[in-house]
Amino acid sequence: MSANKKMLTREINFTLNGxxxxxxxxxxxxxxxxxxxxxxxxxxxxxxxxGECGACSILMDGESVNACLMxxxxxxxxxxxxxxxxxxxxxxxxxxxxxxxxxxxQCGFCSPGMMIAAxxxxxxxxxxxxxxxxxxxxxxxxxxxxxxxxxxxxAAVSGTNQ
Amino acid sequence: MSEIQxxxxxxxxxxxxxxxxxxxxxxxxxxxxxxxxxxxxxxxYKSTLMNIRRVEGLRGISDEGDHLRVGALTTIxxxxxxxxxxxxxxxxxxxxxxxxxxxxxxxxxxxxxxxxASPAGxxxxxxxxLNAEVELASKPNGSIVTRTIPIKDYFTGPGxxxxxxxxxxxxxxxxxxxxxxxxxxxxxxxxxxxxxxxxSVGLGGVLKDGALTDVRVAFGAVAPVPxxxxxxxxxxxxxxxxxxxxxxxxxxxxDEVNPIDDxxxxxxxxxxxxxxxxxxxxxxxxx
Ligand SMILES: Cc1cc2nc3c(=O)[nH]c(=O)nc-3n(C[C@H](O)[C@H](O)[C@H](O)COP(=O)(O)OP(=O)(O)OC[C@H]3O[C@@H](n4cnc5c(N)ncnc54)[C@H](O)[C@@H]3O)c2cc1C
Ligand code: FES
Ligand code: FES
Numbered sequence: 447m448s449a450n451k452k453m454l455t456r457e458i459n460f461t462l463n464g465x466x467x468x469x470x471x472x473x474x475x476x477x478x479x480x481x482x483x484x485x486x487x488x489x490x491x492x493x494x495x496x497g498e499c500g501a502c503s504i505l506m507d508g509e510s511v512n513a514c515l516m517x518x519x520x521x522x523x524x525x526x527x528x529x530x531x532x533x534x535x536x537x538x539x540x541x542x543x544x545x546x547x548x549x550x551x552q553c554g555f556c557s558p559g560m561m562i563a564a565x566x567x568x569x570x571x572x573x574x575x576x577x578x579x580x581x582x583x584x585x586x587x588x589x590x591x592x593x594x595x596x597x598x599x600x601a602a603v604s605g606t607n608q
Numbered sequence: 609m610s611e612i613q614x615x616x617x618x619x620x621x622x623x624x625x626x627x628x629x630x631x632x633x634x635x636x637x638x639x640x641x642x643x644x645x646x647x648x649x650x651x652x653y654k655s656t657l658m659n660i661r662r663v664e665g666l667r668g669i670s671d672e673g674d675h676l677r678v679g680a681l682t683t684i685x686x687x688x689x690x691x692x693x694x695x696x697x698x699x700x701x702x703x704x705x706x707x708x709x710x711x712x713x714x715x716x717x718x719x720x721x722x723x724x725a726s727p728a729g730x731x732x733x734x735x736x737x738l739n740a741e742v743e744l745a746s747k748p749n750g751s752i753v754t755r756t757i758p759i760k761d762y763f764t765g766p767g768x769x770x771x772x773x774x775x776x777x778x779x780x781x782x783x784x785x786x787x788x789x790x791x792x793x794x795x796x797x798x799x800x801x802x803x804x805x806x807x808s809v810g811l812g813g814v815l816k817d818g819a820l821t822d823v824r825v826a827f828g829a830v831a832p833v834p835x836x837x838x839x840x841x842x843x844x845x846x847x848x849x850x851x852x853x854x855x856x857x858x859x860x861x862x863d864e865v866n867p868i869d870d871x872x873x874x875x876x877x878x879x880x881x882x883x884x885x886x887x888x889x890x891x892x893x894x895x
Pocket of ligand 2: 500514
């Protein structure tokens with residue numbers, strides 16, 4: 447987007463994966479571009495750019511949102527967690543192992559978004575059953591696995607047998 | 609012009625109204641409609657972009673005695689998780705439950721859904737059924753003026769409402785329905801989660817001895833604005849909801865709508881869907 451070059455910018459401060467950051471962003475730029483291009487955190491993926499696929503999911507103050515629909519300036523003052531920030535997370539350690547064990551990763555493009563969505567779900571409902579897991583992941587598209595293995599992986603962490 | 613010259617983050621309704629009074633402002637709430645519409649070239653930014661997410665007191669649901677007050681920044685997730693909404697407006701809980709994905713529900717606001725004024729906006733049909741009103745605030749002569757408009761009269765066309773550019777939608781007022789009020793929402797899209805409704809049907813009324821009174825019916829995505837279905841309401845009022853009556857009401861509903869063909873569905877299909885959806889909601893409430 448060349449128009450962004452001359453767009454009005456705003457300096458914002460927020461917590462990113464536990465550390466304070468300060469960055470100047472064009473006011474109409476989305477948080478996904480800011481994360482990937484200005485802050486070089488490329489774990490968060492660009493899939494559709496319009497809220498349909500969930501590859502760009504991040505946590506904002508603990509709730510999952512699509513970074514592609516979020517105005518970067520809106521990160522000001524908030525706590526943002528990307529998939530990189532889950533590296534030291536206990537729930538995520540279990541999710542990662544379960545995804546590997548259940549074969550829930552093929553090309554891997556959806557996996558960062560799936561991790562974020564699954565983490566947001568399990569923080570709210572640690573014992574989520576399969577229906578709740580399906581609901582929790584409905585904003586995340588996977589073109590490879592057919593979902594069953596992904597649901598199996600999250601179910602292994604929540605410990606559900608329903 | 610699509611060049612943004614000012615970015616404003618008001619902290620109060622009063623500050624927001626001052627900014628609006630200067631004119632040429634694009635309001636940003638959750639951004640889930642705005643970002644997509646700008647990217648697709650359907651909307652251009654005005655010279656001021658005003659982010660209202662930090663405005664105090666615009667988020668949340670409160671019990672005000674005979675009505676509920678829902679702040680414009682209340683998210684779809686907030687609606688879904690609210691006990692007050694579940695108690696007094698089940699239909700809105702059901703619509704929030706059928707709304708997009710977790711991520712969209714966490715960002716999208718009720719004020720944005722109403723202001724976007726899509727005939728397929730999923731909170732609109734429930735709000736019509738609940739006889740809701742929208743509250744608008746502006747500052748024409750330096751002091752705050754508010755007015756309320758019944759939601760059934762609020763929409764004037766796709767993307768169009770009676771709100772003036774100088775006004776901010778601050779809240780939705782939902783009168784508490786009478787005891788025995790039941791309501792339900794049915795949405796049909798081609799994919800359950802993220803799809804924009806092809807048609808939706810809302811039904812409410814006071815249920816007694818198998819019949820509904822004070823009947824309210826609304827349809828979404830079959831007309832340029834959410835449709836209050838007065839003929840279908842009349843056909844339902846006070847009648848015992850047996851299978852034959854349900855069939856007759858559904859036939860009235862089918863006749864009452866005059867939808868269009870578009871990329872999501874043909875007019876014929878929408879009429880069929882209204883009929884079957886109408887049966888579904890009638891059976892659901894009469895159970
Ligand atoms: C993938 C996807 C799926 C979706 N699924 C659904 C769905 O299932 N059902 C559905 O109904 N919608 C759906 N939507 C549309 C959208 O998410 C909703 O309409 C949402 O409620 C908009 O709220 P927002 O806060 O994000 O609005 P924004 O994008 O911030 O604003 C929308 C419009 O309203 C104006 N506005 C916002 N707040 C105010 C205010 N307080 N006063 C005056 N003007 C205001 C803005 O200027 C803008 O024109 C979907 C969108 C996407 C991208
Ligand atoms: S890239 Fe954001 S939802 Fe697809
Ligand atoms: S593993 Fe390829 S998209 Fe999900």
